[in-house]
Amino acid sequence: MQTCLVTGGAGFIGSNLVDALIRDGNEVIVIDDFSTGHYKTNKATYSWWDSKFPEKIDVVFHLAALARIQPSFYQPQKTYDVNSTLTMKALDIAMSHGARLVYAGSSSVYHDPFANPYSYTKWLGEQHCLLYSKLYKLPCAIARFFNVYGPRQIEEGEFSTVIGIFEKQYRENKPLTVTGDGEQRRDFTHVKDIVRGLIAMSKSDWHGDIFNLGTGTNYSINEVADLFQTEKQYLPKRPGEAQDTLADISYTKEKLAWEPTISLRDYVNEVVMKKKIVDVSLGTKQVKVWEVSKEWLEGKTDGAKAVLLEVVFASDFVLACKGAQERHPEKNLRISDGNHAVECEANSGPVEVDALRKAIYG
Numbered sequence: 096m097q098t099c100l101v102t103g104g105a106g107f108i109g110s111n112l113v114d115a116l117i118r119d120g121n122e123v124i125v126i127d128d129f130s131t132g133h134y135k136t137n138k139a140t141y142s143w144w145d146s147k148f149p150e151k152i153d154v155v156f157h158l159a160a161l162a163r164i165q166p167s168f169y170q171p172q173k174t175y176d177v178n179s180t181l182t183m184k185a186l187d188i189a190m191s192h193g194a195r196l197v198y199a200g201s202s203s204v205y206h207d208p209f210a211n212p213y214s215y216t217k218w219l220g221e222q223h224c225l226l227y228s229k230l231y232k233l234p235c236a237i238a239r240f241f242n243v244y245g246p247r248q249i250e251e252g253e254f255s256t257v258i259g260i261f262e263k264q265y266r267e268n269k270p271l272t273v274t275g276d277g278e279q280r281r282d283f284t285h286v287k288d289i290v291r292g293l294i295a296m297s298k299s300d301w302h303g304d305i306f307n308l309g310t311g312t313n314y315s316i317n318e319v320a321d322l323f324q325t326e327k328q329y330l331p332k333r334p335g336e337a338q339d340t341l342a343d344i345s346y347t348k349e350k351l352a353w354e355p356t357i358s359l360r361d362y363v364n365e366v367v368m369k370k371k372i373v374d375v376s377l378g379t380k381q382v383k384v385w386e387v388s389k390e391w392l393e394g395k396t397d398g399a400k401a402v403l404l405e406v407v408f409a410s411d412f413v414l415a416c417k418g419a420q421e422r423h424p425e426k427n428l429r430i431s432d433g434n435h436a437v438e439c440e441a442n443s444g445p446v447e448v449d450a451l452r453k454a455i456y457g
């Protein structure tokens with residue numbers, strides 16, 4: 096068990112990190128002003144920058160920041176205070192409590208650090224880490240994130256992320272708003288992969304090493320919007336943003352044995368599928384249908400497949416199908432029970448599958 100301090104632990108990435116650290120049996124202290132982050136758990140302790148901390152802290156994860164480019168334009172001083180000055184504060188806390196520090200940096204430093212106050216102050220934060228590492232021998236490592244997405248991402252307002260905005264618009268049946276011509280490309284990384292990377296970085300004494308946490312693949316914003324298979328609406332280009340981002344993760348792979356495991360394509364496909372969940376009544380039972388195959392929709396019997404989620408309802412469905420199997424052995428109705436999903440395949444002459452199809456599509 097380690098004692099970990101997470102600044103920005105109520106935010107999108109920080110809260111996912113807090114959950115993972117707690118799951119791994121660590122003691123977690125959070126510093127957050129709840130300005131953009133709102134997550135709280137009773138398994139962590141909430142503190143403030145000048146609080147009295149335990150004498151020994153093992154790792155400080157410094158994620159607190161005003162974390163987006165656009166709002167930084169009209170509040171350069173505040174962005175500096177939070178992103179730069181508080182990074183020094185986090186380094187001081189790490190020094191005085193014998194901790195290693197992991198800094199949440201940004202890929203924006205690969206472009207022009209002077210393009211906007213956000214990139215500039217994130218770059219300054221890195222310089223502070225390097226200073227403490229070189230001068231005071233503080234073990235610290237810099238993570239550079241690209242575009243992060245996943246659970247608890249901010250979906251609206253000036254601190255929202257592109258995937259968050261698209262998911263909300265998609266759920267609300269609105270066109271997806273693309274800025275500029277949509278040909279700018281971004282490297283998108285799932286927050287679970289980021290959290291694994293941060294934890295891997297915290298395991299050794301690094302001395303200012305920089306780890307890109309990206310995927311090494313990028314998508315244009317048009318390509319991302321197209322994954323949702325819905326309408327797009329174009330908005331004016333935003334200032335201060337890079338044309339393309341793409342992570343070189345060779346150093347991270349070599350030193351941390353870390354690799355991203357989740358693809359944006361799979362993630363968006365799941366978002367699209369989730370919207371298609373339909374409640375169906377099967378006799379007296381309510382069943383949630385998650386996915387149906389093309390064959391199933393077309394009323395074919397060969398290869399037809401319906402995947403159902405929610406174990407409670409799904410097990411009822413299995414029972415219903417089993418009954419049908421016994422009553423109609425000649426129909427060769429195959430049922431398999433997965434971990435959290437149940438598949439009902441009708442190879443020839445579906446029985447309940449037909450009832451389901453009728454219930455959904457009339």
Ligand SMILES: NC(=O)c1ccc[n+]([C@@H]2O[C@H](COP(=O)([O-])OP(=O)(O)OC[C@H]3O[C@@H](n4cnc5c(N)ncnc54)[C@H](O)[C@@H]3O)[C@@H](O)[C@H]2O)c1
Binds near residue numbers: 107128131160
């Ligand atoms: N999300 C991304 O795609 C991305 C990309 C590159 C870098 N980053 C970096 O990752 C870190 C986390 O970003 P995020 O996307 O989770 O943003 P976020 O806004 O969800 O999290 C930032 C957290 O910092 C807190 N905070 C702000 N000012 C504070 C202060 N004065 N004291 C204490 N807490 C304060 C906020 O309330 C919030 O909980 C940031 O340092 C950001 O610069 C994020």
